[in-house]
Amino acid sequence: MPERIAERLRALEDREAIRDLIARYGPLADAGDAEAVAALWSEDGSYAVGGMGEACGRAAIAALISGPLHQSLLTDGCAHVLTSPAIDLDGDSALARCHSVVLRHDDGEWIPVRASANRWLLRRGPDGWRVLRRENALLNGSAAARALLS
């Protein structure tokens, strides 16, 4: 296989794999599948949730899903809506940026209770692409959220 074709195919596959990985977060979070959410991250991965501290490692990330705040959202009904990310690929690492909106069910309507900026650092490992670090910040006028998006 000519090297140039292999490179181009690989780049497309990498971008596809990263987009797919990020697309799995919302459905798995709303299914309440804590282990599957955590498995999107690498073993040493972390998730800094705007306004709620940082979860380091898969057990801590799973605990965000199995914890009382997320379980209360699931009981009411919720949608974790993420946009398709802009991806900067750099060999075995990548940076992706997107929005996330959390809608909470309330009496036949769904209220957007969070709208956030997200910056994902991703890494290719032996089992494919995983999230190394996700940073999330509320789009409430803060400089922190704006900094994640540029």
Next chain:
Amino acid sequence: MPERIAERLRALEDREAIRDLIARYGPLADAGDAEAVAALWSEDGSYAVGGMGEACGRAAIAALISGPLHQSLLTDGCAHVLTSPAIDLDGDSALARCHSVVLRHDDGEWIPVRASANRWLLRRGPDGWRVLRRENALLNGSAAARALLS
């Protein structure tokens, strides 16, 4: 063409075609184009809409768009917003999962009147990929919606 390259290209094209098919639903629904919406499904396709029964076949799916409920949404102004799906490809079949949110215009604001889980079963036919079955369930705390996403 080496077989391995052909396989990899085909997998990328399949995922692209499926994503594109699903991306067409929202714009066509909000354009009110009943025939074009129905043509996203196979002839024997079905759409089970959370809380509203199941439409079997293209004529029944078109009738969802031309019917009074959807027409009333169009008159007020609406946005059928779908997220980019997580796709599991398996030869000539595929499974995709995503969210959908329906926003209804009301006096200069848009109210999220539905937020749903969606599970799409897709099949490759002689004319390319089509939807064989779409299941939709409101994310209102029900087990049904959560089951579609995991």
Next chain:
Amino acid sequence: MPERIAERLRALEDREAIRDLIARYGPLADAGDAEAVAALWSEDGSYAVGGMGEACGRAAIAALISGPLHQSLLTDGCAHVLTSPAIDLDGDSALARCHSVVLRHDDGEWIPVRASANRWLLRRGPDGWRVLRRENALLNGSAAARALLS
């Protein structure tokens, strides 16, 4: 490289580039990066914003971001959420359709203050794909918005 493989790779890369270009708009708009937003368009590009006239050329497009309306949104906190587009590729031109929703922060909630139809005309130039024209219309029941989506 066999010509047919080259064509198929090129089509996938084109669609990926167009999706990525559109995915950059929301994050850059919410970062307030007027120059980077404008650089998504070609030098002679234009952006017709529903209800707000048309910006022609990069300087005018940048002024939409640096102007008082957008700056007021940034101060309150906002999310410009775009859906993954349906793309029709035709050589060095392409047409894409998607939704956009603007959420405005207000006291711990985010209100959808705009939901729009978007039709993007894109062109491949010496520096890759750029937006030649984006048309946006509010999904408030108007025929204009529906026409952009079909």
